[in-house]
Amino acid sequence: MRYQIEEKYKLPLTFKFVDEYRAKKSNENTEETAYVKCEKYQTDFLMQVKPHKALVRML
Amino acid sequence: MILILSKNQETTTNEVIKWLLAMEKKFIRVHEDEFFEIKTKEKRVYIESKRNCFFIDEITSVWYRRGGLKFKRFKYDHPSVDIHMNEHQHWLEDYIIKTIESKKHINKQSTSHVNKLWILEQAKKADLDVPEYFLAEHTNDVILNKTITKPITGNITINGFRDYADSIMYTSVIEEKEPNDFFISFFQEKIEKDFEIRSFYLDGKIYSTAIISQNDEQTKIDFRKYNLEKPNRNVRYNLPKDVEEKTRQLMRSLDINCGSIDFIKSGDKYYFLEVNTVGQFLGVSTVCNYALEKEIADYL
Structure with a gap:
């Protein structure tokens, strides 16, 4: 178990297989995501989404 | 007017909205932290939060993505009055949710949270192969x-x-x-797999993607342990007609008309794993040119 969790009650076995998927809470997460407030989309978190495919592939 | 129940920060919702704007379809987006009061005006019922205010009869279709409609409930001083008023308010809220869910919709607040164990039992009843x-x-x-x-x-x-x-x-x-x-x-x-299949289901239509995850040690057991340096190959795939029909039968029995379904192909068998009603599908939509965001916007 990677997590050292001390709980009063037992936990499911899945806790033994917890794995990191984002950088640690420290300053390792250097990639900042920029969001903008957007009335048109009715959200405070409109993110610029990079196209998965290069434009030349779509032409 | 389309009602979208989602979260303030939700990329998939933004992508569907991009299409709604292009199609000039009007919509109201409700966030997860909104609390509504139920009110009436000239015999019509409307609900109001800090961000939104709309008549229920204005809504023509609903997309339940995440979150849900939540209501402010008043608490009364006297316990017996409080018990009565609690029920009074409950039925009004129930009426609003039932009315909204009776409109054309993509998923429903009341059935969208699925029990994985129950679904496996229902999948077996639908004659799908289940490990x-x-x-x-x-x-x-x-x-x-x-x-x-x-x-x-x-x-x-x-x-x-x-x-x-x-x-x-x-x-x-x-x-x-x-x-x-x-x-x-x-x-x-x-199950020793040949490859995994993720199928997006929308109102009877099935859009499948084969995820070739078996040849990579990192993604062999769970493809979500993404190998970012050398991503799994994802290609369009057609499930056999009988598997598709059993899947439709399962989704009907669960009263869900949209979701992502995971299968494993092993030899000539297609093993059903689970249904995810709130999963991310933008990745497979883009890679396979399915434009699922547009399909959703079209349906609404």
Whole structure:
């Protein structure tokens, strides 16, 4: 178990297989995501989404 | 007017909205932290929050993505008055939700949160192949290296735990017996797969993608352990007609008209794993040119 969790009650076995998927809470997460407030989309978190495919592939 | 029940920060919702704007369809987006009051005006019912205010009869279609309609409930001083008023308010809220869910919709607040264990039983009833599974508090009956465990919860992440990084509970193979008992856990027969299939289901239509995850040690057991340097190959795929028909039957029995369904192909069998009603589908939509965001916007 990677997590050292001390709980009063037992936990499911899945806790033994917890794995990191984002950088640690420290300053390792250097990639900042920029969001903008957007009335048109009715959200405070409109993110610029990079196209998965290069434009030349779509032409 | 389209009603979108979602979260303030939700990329998939933004992508569908991009299409709604292009199609000039009007919509109202409700966030997860909005609380509504139910009111009336000239015999018409409307609901009002800090962000939104709309008549129920204005709504023509609904997309339940995440979150849901929540209501402010008043508390009364006298216990017996409070019991009565609690029920009074409950039925008004129930009426609003039932009325909204009776409109043209993509998923419903009341049926969208699915029980993985129940779904496996329903999948077997629909005659889909399901890997053998059981619940246990010990590993006595577990066949090592041939059994996996995975969470029965929708949320498989553990975020913000002390100084640990944000983490996820992947599907994992049991390689050793546990000396001690643990909380009831889910175990399932490990299937040697040719590849995985993720199918997006929308109102009877099925859009499948084969995920070639078997040849990479990192993604072999759970393709969500993404190999970012050398991503799995994803290609369009057609499930056999009978598997598609059984899947439709399953989704009808669950009263869900939209979701992502996971299968494993092994030899000539297609093993059903689970349905995810709130999953991310933008990745497969883009890679396979399915434009699922447009399909959703079209349907609404």
